[in-house]
Amino acid sequence: MPSFNEITPQLAGLAIELPSWAFGNSGTRFKVFPQPGVPRDPFEKVSDAAQVHDLTGLAPSVALHIPWDRVDSFAELGEHARQLGVALGTINSNTFQDENYKLGSLCHHDAAVRQQAIDHHFECIDIMHETGSRDLKIWLADGSNYPGQADMRSRQDWLAESLRTIYARIGAEQRLVLEYKFFEPAFYHMDVPDWGTAYAQVAALGDRAVVCLDTGHHAPGTNIEFIVAQLLRLGKLGSFDFNSRFYADDDLIVGSADPFQLFRIMVEVIRGGGLGEDSDVAFMLDQCHNIEPKIPGQIRSVLNVQEMTARALMVDRQALESAQAAGDVLQAHAILMDAFQTDVRSDLADWRTSVGLPADPMAAFAGSDYMDKIIEERKGGQQAGWDS
Numbered sequence: 001m002p003s004f005n006e007i008t009p010q011l012a013g014l015a016i017e018l019p020s021w022a023f024g025n026s027g028t029r030f031k032v033f034p035q036p037g038v039p040r041d042p043f044e045k046v047s048d049a050a051q052v053h054d055l056t057g058l059a060p061s062v063a064l065h066i067p068w069d070r071v072d073s074f075a076e077l078g079e080h081a082r083q084l085g086v087a088l089g090t091i092n093s094n095t096f097q098d099e100n101y102k103l104g105s106l107c108h109h110d111a112a113v114r115q116q117a118i119d120h121h122f123e124c125i126d127i128m129h130e131t132g133s134r135d136l137k138i139w140l141a142d143g144s145n146y147p148g149q150a151d152m153r154s155r156q157d158w159l160a161e162s163l164r165t166i167y168a169r170i171g172a173e174q175r176l177v178l179e180y181k182f183f184e185p186a187f188y189h190m191d192v193p194d195w196g197t198a199y200a201q202v203a204a205l206g207d208r209a210v211v212c213l214d215t216g217h218h219a220p221g222t223n224i225e226f227i228v229a230q231l232l233r234l235g236k237l238g239s240f241d242f243n244s245r246f247y248a249d250d251d252l253i254v255g256s257a258d259p260f261q262l263f264r265i266m267v268e269v270i271r272g273g274g275l276g277e278d279s280d281v282a283f284m285l286d287q288c289h290n291i292e293p294k295i296p297g298q299i300r301s302v303l304n305v306q307e308m309t310a311r312a313l314m315v316d317r318q319a320l321e322s323a324q325a326a327g328d329v330l331q332a333h334a335i336l337m338d339a340f341q342t343d344v345r346s347d348l349a350d351w352r353t354s355v356g357l358p359a360d361p362m363a364a365f366a367g368s369d370y371m372d373k374i375i376e377e378r379k380g381g382q383q384a385g386w387d388s
Contacts, residue, residue, distance in 0.1 A: 004347040007313035017284035026288035037375040050084035055361035058302040061089035074130040086090035088131040096141035101354025104142040106162035107155040138178040143186025179212035212239025232272030241286035266312035314340040343349040
């Protein structure tokens with residue numbers, strides 16, 4: 001296997017965008033659970049995200065969600081981010097919280113509702129020009145609950161037409177990123193339920209339209225790393241939303257439910273050229289921590305991705321290819337498992353120290369006064385969250 005020192009140049013290029021909404025209050029469909037010190041506005045969200053980057057060196061940008069993160073001046077928000085050492089990143093649209101979207105948005109049978117959703121994406125693109133963001137990420141809650149409720153074929157046509165209109169508006173250096181989800185909130189069918197549907201829609205748009213793979217948006221038993229390999233092979237893997245799940249889209253800390261799956265995913269990312277200076281693949285967390293503390297939850301998440309990326313980089317690729325070519329099933333599997341079972345935690349701690357970061361970012365945050373400070377400073381006002 002490669003030594004840890006041999007993989008650090010590539011590992012140093014890992015960057016994971018944080019979601020602004022991860023720092024607000026969230027919960028289940030039954031209850032949103034408030035926490036002390038939760039941000040009240042996007043400026044405070046960015047401040048908390050910057051803490052994660054300061055301690056890990058892994059999270060240099062913050063994704064925004066519109067309208068949750070609307071501000072009077074995005075230039076001012078961007079300058080606030082720059083002063084804290086981070087940048088504003090992906091702009092995420094929201095077409096699932098307006099009354100008119102009860103039966104869909106970009107796929108709605110009413111052209112007026114579709115236009116409302118298109119206009120919202122035009123607003124997001126305008127914001128992207130202000131923030132310098134590259135990616136417009138679209139996730140749709142569109143679908144139906146009962147057979148016969150909606151014409152599924154027409155809805156695909158309306159979706160294609162809506163996406164074409166939005167795609168025509170994005171800038172030459174910008175991308176449209178379409179996310180899929182196989183169920184929820186619709187029960188009978190989702191209009192973008194899987195990677196094949198997302199691929200078919202973006203392939204019809206052009207080179208600047210790509211697919212977002214959320215690691216929680218799959219049925220149990222789905223081989224997610226195969227999807228990663230296929231989308232990289234097709235040149236259409238635009239971004240990841242990292243989380244973890246036991247049953248469905250649980251938004252758990254990435255790598256917590258199945259660290260081996262995260263390792264396997266990163267093996268295919270590396271194999272397909274998705275990690276490195278020449279890669280356009282964006283890595284992002286998409287997690288809402290309902291009962292976990294917000295900032296430590298994000299620190300733990302990016303560290304999990306870093307650890308599994310390091311293990312994936314330690315696969316002896318030459319030996320693996322030789323075993324595969326020889327048809328040596330057990331040896332090929334053993335080579336992969338050797339890398340997965342390599343404990344890189346002490347090496348990562350030493351490496352962090354060598355580049356001026358805390359050896360243990362979780363302990364460093366716990367030992368700081370940041371939480372006490374924001375709990376005191378953020379008394380009063382309306383906390384950000386699902387119910388605000």
